[in-house]
Amino acid sequence: MTDNLTKDVPSPPAGEGAVPAQATDAPATDAPATGAVPAATGAVPAATAEAGGATRGRPAGGGDELVRVTDLTKLFPVRRGTLVRRGAGAVRAVDGVGFAIDRGTTLGLVGESGSGKSTTGRLISRLLEPTSGSVVFDGRDISHLSTRELRPLRRDIQMIFQDPYSSLNPRHTIGAIVAAPLRIQKQVPRGGVRNRVRELLELVGLNPEHYNRYPNEFSGGQRQRIGIARALATRPKLIIADEPVSALDVSIRAQIINLLDGLRTDFGLTYLFIAHDLSMVRHLSDRVAVMYLGQIIELADRTDLFEGALHPYTHALLSAVPIPDPTSHRRRERIRLRDEVPSPLDPPPACRFHPRCWKAQELCRTEAPPLLERTPGHQVACHFPEKRDVV
């Protein structure tokens, strides 16, 4: 029965054999030594840069970590394509990413399409195997576990996807879908599977009597609730939610966000929340990481990020969010990025953002800015970080 359930349960990595597995001790990154880093400008004290001492992919942590990723890298070799491109023949989907998520907190992951958010999520849930770097979950390095070794881990890490339509098998009843992770894990909850599923349905605001119905009988919001019930079935510790509300209507979004928020409090869940809606990320996250072309360019507590962003790209993102107040655009400063995100096959050298950055200097074109801690807990990868009022 397991093979019928492929749609009900995120499957283990397919074709991972093709991916060159590397030793856990990751190769050195191209981050320059701390000595080469210029002093920060303006508003940001340079002293803390040294005090923090964090280099790219190596975040400063504290608290009770559930997840820590270090120098995480995923390259997708380009198979077809006759064009000979400069540099490696691989998409650098995730390139030296590092952060930690404390237990019971939510890390929001934002960035433009193709910046590597979903790939990061899939690496942490080990639907993908990292090319290099490591994922430590609950104290254990899971970077290169085999499919068999991963099985018990799937209980602890669950995913919620964007599209409530395609992520549920249309031929299975709601009961079977929600129970699938339990079956696969061979977990029999006290009171039996059926009771547990009813509880779960109730928990996410669905009628437990709908146990025998099929997904097509439910609206988008209800299907997303089914996806959430399924993710909760095994009592996971970490939930990776990849654009969980993007496909939903405005009035339904708030319902689902409240549900996710409540579940976190009730069950002490930890979330990696991937979304491109920055105001939604602000609402739900404790910390926020901004990605650009496979790298984290800024990482900070929610308030620091939304009120004191230091990276020009973060400024551009925030400035582009439309504000539902017709009088606001008259007083708001507008930052418009030129062009679009360059290809991750051949990312620009040094600071990857420099071709679109209005502040770019010679240094930006020759040296990659490392991700440095500028104030406690606030890391930014820019040679010239400064605050700017953009909302």
Added chain:
Amino acid sequence: MTGPAPTGTPFLQVRDLTVSFRTDDGVVHAVDKLSFSVERGRTLGIVGESGSGKSVTSLAIMGLHRRGRRVGIDGEIRLDGEDLVTAAAERVRGLRGRRMAMIFQDPLSSMHPQFTVGEQIVEAYRVHNRVSRATARRRATELLELVGIPEPARRLDDYPHQFSGGMRQRAMIAMAVSCNPELLIADEPTTALDVTVQAQILDLMRELQKEFNSAIIIITHDLGVVAEISDDILVMYAGQAMEHGPVEEVFAHAEHPYTWGLLQSITRLDRQLETTLRTIPGSPPSLINVPPGCPFHPRCTYRELAGPAASTVRPPLTETSPGHRVACHLPVEQRRRLLREEVTPTL
């Protein structure tokens, strides 16, 4: 955008537009007695959740519904005084692409995959302009340049799939404005795009409007986009208009409980953080079984205040201040008090 103040007959006038589809499951009342108008140089934003009839409305204006037994269209759609509902299909086709044009949400599905972007713009242009291929190609290059595509002469020979989402949307806009249409309808033109690219596209539409003085209808479910680009806003629910008026007035003094619900349930960067979001209970109805009376009543917090009429009598769209119209049974004074005392403090 601020265009000229409305004078005389509006450039586009839609009156009591009704569109229904006969399906195996029953009749879909997709648009029901919808009325609005748009002047040259001005932008109307239509907001509503999925299935509220936004796309059906725009396709009706463009004459793109297949006429026949299964589709029923009633009411008036007047473009510069001429009624398009009763006009011959031939006539409407002639206006399309010349006086009015449309931009779709997903340019990939509305562009032909086997022709280059350039060929498609050239074709679109030559339908209405008797010019040589070479001239049309020159025009196509200008258009790609106008919409901000770098190296336009070279990109002309690319196929749509070689363009990014944002570039495809620009190319689509280039095609739509190739004949300087007086009416441009953009159906969720930025929904599939990143915020950064969305901002570029909205700027572009604004600039083009300034240049061509066109009337624009932008359809979206994002209240932020409406606030940013529109002069007027029309809030639709279940194929009907709930509220309509100048954006500044409606955002500052919304009077319909559904509009309140939308404004309350969104997260926004320009506000303090809230602990829990306010929600609208339930979900939008099927347009085969539209609730009787006020279509929003099953989800409305205030339906009791309106008495039994809420579920039996359809509230007419009534003007409550100049240009501001609302379809709700509650007395104006009561709505304004609710807005002041209960709604505004939560926004």
